[in-house]
């Protein structure tokens with residue numbers, strides 16, 4: 337970022353943002369200070385503006401809607417709402433370890449503990465208690481993939497007294513060729529999408545502009561196409577991008593899907609990958625090992641993947657969130673737009689693989705290992721992620737038996753550096769890569 341741009345963003349962050357946005361402001365200033373050392377690309381711009389949009393919405397009296405990481409905000413954007421993905425707060429604090437005092441406060445309040453409820457949500461409970469977390473005007477959640485979201489949103493609602501709406505996510509497949517196909521799935525999801533729109537119209541006293549909705553879904557499609565092409569480019573050997581690149585796509589789609597910003601950010605990342613292949617540039621020079629990471633990152637340690645790259649010349653191709661699999665859809669009619677929203681919910685990162693039968697996740701891992709020529713899988717298992725415990729073990733067995741590829745699974749809290757330390761994690765990965773894989 338050049339000096340002029342840095343000064344512009346610094347200036348935009350001045351003044352009081354209000355007590356409930358005080359930590360939000362700390363995160364914003366931390367982000368632009370970090371970004372100062374980086375190229376000012378569309379992803380950095382999108383993320384910096386995301387912080388400011390919430391502040392501006394507050395000033396302008398524009399409704400803010402909070403939702404979890406498992407949903408795309410396109411519909412909210414089409415309805416002129418300001419989306420706020422909860423995890424940008426609770427998880428965004430983790431690299432700075434600023435979430436840990438709020439995990440402790442949440443513990444003292446008696447709302448769960450680390451092995452039972454996830455720390456991707458719990459920090460905001462303690463932060464609400466202290467009055468330093470953003471209070472939205474509306475809340476929305478779907479209960480998949482985990483009970484942690486379902487429980488926590490009820491607590492958020494009690495603490496903030498904000499109206500909320502929830503959408504059920506069914507178990508079965510909508511693809512007729514899938515053995516778990518159920519013909520009712522799409523109709524069920526479309527009905528719920530319409531119910532959500534009805535609720536939003538009632539709460540915000542406005543009608544959905546159908547033309548704007550369709551335009552928004554066209555932008556969703558453009559971004560999805562970019563991500564699809566990016567995911568294909570990562571099959572190249574050597575992988576053209578470093579380990580964290582795919583996560584940018586998830587961030588773009590989970591926070592900005594349906595905006596021109598998401599189209600630009602995903603295009604930028606896709607073009608980088610294509611350019612690197614053309615120029616013979618590898619994400620990790622002299623790539624030796626290709627790792628599948630079919631689970632989430634260790635969010636408190638942003639240096640872990642660069643350490644893996646440097647120490648073992650190993651690239652982590654995509655994590656489960658970065659592996660955004662939603663395809664572009666036909667959005668030529670409004671009814672098709674509803675269907676596209678519905679399929680986006682069912683197939684979203686981690687939701688499509690973890691919302692039903694174990695076979696969904698097992699097939700995901702098998703295809704991932706085959707398609708990306710993977711040498712090893714690493715799964716850092718979040719203690720509270722109960723739905724994933726069993727399926728990761730079964731999937732690891734299937735990958736070993738059918739493809740001869742080993743997997744490392746270990747317990748960890750990806751959001752709290754005090755549970756399993758970086759040193760312990762590195763020792764486990766080091767032992768696995770040197771003694772089993774290399």
Ligand code: SF4
Pocket residue numbers: 454455456457481482483484485632718720721722
């Ligand atoms: S890590 Fe597991 S428990 Fe935590 S938010 Fe994600 S899916 Fe839910």
